[in-house]
Amino acid sequence: xxxxxxxxxxxxxxxxxxxxxxxxxAATAEHLVLTGIALGLGLVISVALSLxxxxxxxxxxxxxxxxxxxxxxxxxxxxxxxVPITGLSILTAEIGLVSYTLLILIRNIVAGLDGxxxxxxxxxxxxGYSRRRILLEIEIPLALPVIIAGIRIAxxxxxxxxxxxxxxxKGGLGFFILQGLRRFFTTEIVVGAVGSVLLAVAIDxxxxxxxxxxxxxxRTKATL
Amino acid sequence: MDAYQSDALMDFVTEVIEFFATASNWSGTxxxxxxxxxxxxxxxxxxxxxxxxxxxxxxxxxxxxxGGLLAVSIVNIGRAIPSxxxxxxxxxxxxxxxxxxxxxxTFLALVVLALPPMFTNTFTxxxxxxxNTVEAARGMGMKERExxxxxxxxxxxxxxxxxxxxxxxxxxxxxxxxxxxxxxxxGRYILDGFSQRDNVEVFxxxxxxxxxxxxxxxxxxxxxxxxxxxxxxxxxxxxxKVRTRGQIPV
Numbered sequence: 001x002x003x004x005x006x007x008x009x010x011x012x013x014x015x016x017x018x019x020x021x022x023x024x025x026a027a028t029a030e031h032l033v034l035t036g037i038a039l040g041l042g043l044v045i046s047v048a049l050s051l052x053x054x055x056x057x058x059x060x061x062x063x064x065x066x067x068x069x070x071x072x073x074x075x076x077x078x079x080x081x082x083v084p085i086t087g088l089s090i091l092t093a094e095i096g097l098v099s100y101t102l103l104i105l106i107r108n109i110v111a112g113l114d115g116x117x118x119x120x121x122x123x124x125x126x127x128g129y130s131r132r133r134i135l136l137e138i139e140i141p142l143a144l145p146v147i148i149a150g151i152r153i154a155x156x157x158x159x160x161x162x163x164x165x166x167x168x169x170k171g172g173l174g175f176f177i178l179q180g181l182r183r184f185f186t187t188e189i190v191v192g193a194v195g196s197v198l199l200a201v202a203i204d205x206x207x208x209x210x211x212x213x214x215x216x217x218x219r220t221k222a223t224l
Numbered sequence: 225m226d227a228y229q230s231d232a233l234m235d236f237v238t239e240v241i242e243f244f245a246t247a248s249n250w251s252g253t254x255x256x257x258x259x260x261x262x263x264x265x266x267x268x269x270x271x272x273x274x275x276x277x278x279x280x281x282x283x284x285x286x287x288x289x290x291g292g293l294l295a296v297s298i299v300n301i302g303r304a305i306p307s308x309x310x311x312x313x314x315x316x317x318x319x320x321x322x323x324x325x326x327x328x329x330t331f332l333a334l335v336v337l338a339l340p341p342m343f344t345n346t347f348t349x350x351x352x353x354x355x356n357t358v359e360a361a362r363g364m365g366m367k368e369r370e371x372x373x374x375x376x377x378x379x380x381x382x383x384x385x386x387x388x389x390x391x392x393x394x395x396x397x398x399x400x401x402x403x404x405x406x407x408x409x410x411g412r413y414i415l416d417g418f419s420q421r422d423n424v425e426v427f428x429x430x431x432x433x434x435x436x437x438x439x440x441x442x443x444x445x446x447x448x449x450x451x452x453x454x455x456x457x458x459x460x461x462x463x464x465k466v467r468t469r470g471q472i473p474v
Binding site for chain 2: 011069072073074075076077078079080081083084085153156157159160161163164166167168174177178180181184186189190192193196197200201204
């Protein structure tokens with residue numbers, strides 16, 4: 001009976017889409033907020049851990065080992081392990097989402113900073129730059145392309161994972177996917193899926209633009 | 225944490241231990257053993273089919289050097305489409321094909337999900353084989369087919385096996401979502417736990433899925449280490465790069 005109901009309907013009912021633009025917009029906003037919080041917190045934690053790993057090289061292996069295990073645990077499994085403790089809450093969703101950004105971000109931050117030419121750092125040192133100034137004014141700006149590459153991967157994956165958080169009640173556009181499954185209504189599944197892909201593409205494009213604006217020197221080659 | 229909360233937590237831990245200590249939860253229909261085997265079985269089957277579809281063209285294109293852009297775009301698109309969306313979209317497609325609920329939509333979704341990382345990593349692995357080595361083989365009069373099977377494939381083995389590992393973990397993780405399209409597997413515990421507001425069952429499901437994913441990663445890492453040609457063993461930096469290339473947490 002349910003199956004027949006699904007067979008009869010068109011793949012996308014556009015009238016439903018236009019009737020629910022407000023809901024779609026609200027879900028998109030929620031999706032962005034969840035992604036933004038995860039990336040923001042993830043970035044803060046990753047920068048801190050990367051600096052520790054660079055200062056004390058021996059900590060790098062254990063840091064990537066632990067974040068690697070977090071990365072391997074399926075998001076739904078992690079959410080399920082957290083639900084008894086933190087409930088069906090935004091906190092549960094964010095703990096999961098943040099933990100998946102760590103491995104990607106830390107790897108890229110460390111690789112980016114390590115990639116800065118020692119000659120440049122030595123020159124800065126010779127000019128009397130302090131360690132802190134070398135980090136902030138030399139290393140981080142020069143590592144930006146690699147760091148932003150990491151942020152791009154992390155943001156696209158986070159946007160995808162937010163849809164899974166719909167299963168614990170906090171999923172932005174993933175809510176439509178879940179509702180579509182419950183009601184056997186393809187339109188809602190498509191809205192959730194396409195919306196989430198479009199969001200990922202848009203954020204990725206935005207980050208590319210941001211990278212270009214922040215690292216104008218990488219473009220000089222092209223203009224010559 | 226106040227006294228009430230710590231009591232509640234202790235009760236919860238006791239209940240989880242009781243769940244695992246109860247023999248009837250392990251055996252029979254819907255028991256841990258059956259669901260785990262179901263989960264592993266479908267994951268392995270999907271991986272097998274996806275490998276059979278993705279690896280041969282990736283080997284061929286990697287050998288000829290064509291299709292680089294395709295490889296990059298496939299993995300990027302694959303990353304942008306959420307696994308949950310793939311599972312959900314597989315349902316109406318499966319029903320329209322007359323395949324119904326449960327097994328087939330889950331299988332379809334897992335194969336679709338496994339194709340991009342398998343293809344792209346195999347392709348890249350073959351491309352990354354030292355061009356001089358391939359030239360030397362050609363100079364020795366080896367046929368293209370022999371070069372691919374005898375030189376490039378063994379040298380790319382670490383990358384290809386890493387791709388299998390990374391993809392297998394993703395497939396095991398996503399098979400959990402099969403419960404939402406009426407399939408079984410370990411995701412059942414989580415779905416049933418959610419609908420009955422039974423946190424013990426949710427937690428048990430999460431723990432089993434997490435352990436299975438980590439176990440899959442471990443088993444395939446061991447195979448990877450065994451299968452690497454002796455001449456390559458330590459000096460390949462390729463292996464470590466693969467982890468983030470194409471791997472998507474799901």
